Amino acid sequence: MTGALDIVTAVLLVAGGLFCVVGGIGLHRFSEFYQRTHAASVTDTAGAGLMLVGLMFQGGISMVTLKLVLVLAFLLFSSPAIAHALVKAAHGHGLALELEIPDNPEKNGEPGRDGDAAG
Amino acid sequence: MRLGVLALLAAVWLSLSGPYTVHEWLIFAFGVVSVAFVWRLYLALDRAAGGDSEFFRASSWLRLPRFLVAFALKVAAANLHTTKLILAPKIELHPRLRRVPASQKTSFGQVLYANFITLTPGTITLDLRDDELLVYALDAESEADVMDGSMDRDVLRLEGGSD
Amino acid sequence: MYVAGMAAIVVTMFLALARAAIGPTVFDRILAVNMFGTKTVLLIAVAGFLTGRPEWLDLAIVYTLVNFTGTLAVLRFARFGNLARDDRKADRP
Numbered sequence: 001m002t003g004a005l006d007i008v009t010a011v012l013l014v015a016g017g018l019f020c021v022v023g024g025i026g027l028h029r030f031s032e033f034y035q036r037t038h039a040a041s042v043t044d045t046a047g048a049g050l051m052l053v054g055l056m057f058q059g060g061i062s063m064v065t066l067k068l069v070l071v072l073a074f075l076l077f078s079s080p081a082i083a084h085a086l087v088k089a090a091h092g093h094g095l096a097l098e099l100e101i102p103d104n105p106e107k108n109g110e111p112g113r114d115g116d117a118a119g
Numbered sequence: 120m121r122l123g124v125l126a127l128l129a130a131v132w133l134s135l136s137g138p139y140t141v142h143e144w145l146i147f148a149f150g151v152v153s154v155a156f157v158w159r160l161y162l163a164l165d166r167a168a169g170g171d172s173e174f175f176r177a178s179s180w181l182r183l184p185r186f187l188v189a190f191a192l193k194v195a196a197a198n199l200h201t202t203k204l205i206l207a208p209k210i211e212l213h214p215r216l217r218r219v220p221a222s223q224k225t226s227f228g229q230v231l232y233a234n235f236i237t238l239t240p241g242t243i244t245l246d247l248r249d250d251e252l253l254v255y256a257l258d259a260e261s262e263a264d265v266m267d268g269s270m271d272r273d274v275l276r277l278e279g280g281s282d
Numbered sequence: 283m284y285v286a287g288m289a290a291i292v293v294t295m296f297l298a299l300a301r302a303a304i305g306p307t308v309f310d311r312i313l314a315v316n317m318f319g320t321k322t323v324l325l326i327a328v329a330g331f332l333t334g335r336p337e338w339l340d341l342a343i344v345y346t347l348v349n350f351t352g353t354l355a356v357l358r359f360a361r362f363g364n365l366a367r368d369d370r371k372a373d374r375p
Binding site: 019030039041044046067070081084087091097099 | 234257
Binding site: 006009010013014016017018020021023024025027028033036037040043044047048051052054055058059064067068070071074075078079081082085086089090093095 | 283284286287289290291293294296297298300301307309310312313314316317320321323324327328331336339340342343346347349350353354357361
């Protein structure tokens, strides 16, 4: 339980854990669904990324590290897909967005509504 | 590209099941069948998407490390900013929607750009249509990360188009 | 150090579960459950190292993929009440 690598792992694990908890707190402090997706994305990127990289230092150059890379890659591919699907479904469902600056997003029809090729 | 995907699938299967299974012919046969099936699925999806997945040429793989570094730095900075927003004594958000042009030539590049924006905490892609992204941002600073076009350039550089 | 990381993950899992319980919209619940699944993956990975059995990473990989497919399936079911229907026709659940 000593050595430089263990210290690096410990620091990364604790930092990742802190980001996870921060995301969990954000899930409760933010008042609206669309804002909460950002909090969830903190845990998915910083939390998971730091913890898995921390574990990679324990794995060394081996199959274990390769599998950790695969877990991280799958997470990084799937989490934006889920986030996008959720937000688009919510928007298409008509869940209201609280906006401060709308920037005329409706200029070519109602975005996010299904029923066209992009849906 | 297509053979590259096949090689990638085979490599993933071999690394997950261990090279020793080459000797166990039944397991190996299952592996060959599953790799072939997934490759076939990929070819069908590629055709359905218009067959313009010429994104990853061999040179793109060489540019991948630089992209990953840029990606990690951007995501880390956005994470720190969003953490600040979450832990602030008073939650202060200025949510906004923006249309952002996606200048990538291939649909793969545009999807990568959209995923990049979604992965960055503080910004999320609502829609991708007609080479334009509909981006929802938490506040002005998160929005500025996207609007300055640096992520767009990162993906463009990986794509190997106009630099 | 593993225990500290696991404690943080478990705390986050409880926060996510609480959000899944209070809602208020179905999308909040799906978001929270997906987050719970991601934390489960991390928990399995760290627990594998804690017990000296990194082979558990195979479970973590499978769980990542199942979590992805499962969340999409639940999202689709929540919107359309059906997993097989053509979604162009029905916009309301």
